[in-house]
Amino acid sequence: APLNTLTPSYLAINPMGTIPCIDDDGMVLYESMAINLYLARKYGTSVAPKDAAEDAHMLQWSFFAATEIETTALKISSTFAENLADSETGKAVIEVAARMLRRPFRVLEQHLADKDYLVGDRFTVADLNAAEVVRYAQAHAPLFDAHPAVKAWLERCQSRPAFKAMWDARAAEPA
Ligand SMILES: N[C@@H](CCC(=O)N[C@@H](CS)C(=O)NCC(=O)O)C(=O)O
The missing domain is CATH 1.20.1050.10 (Glutathione S-transferase Yfyf (Class Pi); Chain A, domain 2)
Known part of the structure; x- marks a missing residue:
């Protein structure tokens, strides 16, 4: 799909201008693996670490x-x-x-x-x-x-x- 990630508003949250990037109640995070690890830890379920x-x-x-x-x-x-x-x-x-x-x-x-x-x-x-x-x-x-x-x-x-x-x-x- 066409990417529109180099707009000033997007660069303000992810200076790399790449996807993905999340804004979780004001907690902004880029890098897909970091996002996945964060979401797993924060929201639990079986995909998250137990210990x-x-x-x-x-x-x-x-x-x-x-x-x-x-x-x-x-x-x-x-x-x-x-x-x-x-x-x-x-x-x-x-x-x-x-x-x-x-x-x-x-x-x-x-x-x-x-x-x-x-x-x-x-x-x-x-x-x-x-x-x-x-x-x-x-x-x-x-x-x-x-x-x-x-x-x-x-x-x-x-x-x-x-x-x-x-x-x-x-x-x-x-x-
Ligand atoms: N290491 C980054 C790579 C992100 C990345 O390169 N995303 C691609 C799409 S899969 C992208 O946004 N490409 C647009 C560009 O490079 O301008 C991550 O895992 O989040």
Whole structure:
């Protein structure tokens, strides 16, 4: 959808001019993972940490996704989005990115080998944050075929009714 995030009024609340950004009764916050962690903690429900250890692990997986996966995975999504995946340059970009993602994907694969979700045996904000970042690489199927537990986990996260509702709303937005 067209973005209108560089208006002076929007820049006043998020100087990066990016989405998302929330104003929760005057508490302004940007950075999507920080927003998700804040909303989970403030409003509770099963996606929130139950104790300090869960909280720490949710932070760990969020930082892991943001620092070890996101930038590289975005190279894959942008190559596909620009219809360059079949070009020689695009293939090279994807190959290098997939190689760089092997280590963090191996860690995720091992962690998810005997569990359905990242923390506490249930879908939490850790899965929410990490799955969205892992999704950026999803168009490159060989990476997921080589990591079946990651593939199954991502599909599990994306089969949730809330994800499907978000995705349908997003698909209905004007291009
Ligand atoms: N690290 C930021 C990234 C935010 C971001 O780049 N958002 C994109 C949309 S997904 C955006 O607003 N792009 C518009 C722009 O870069 O001008 C976060 O996770 O919130």
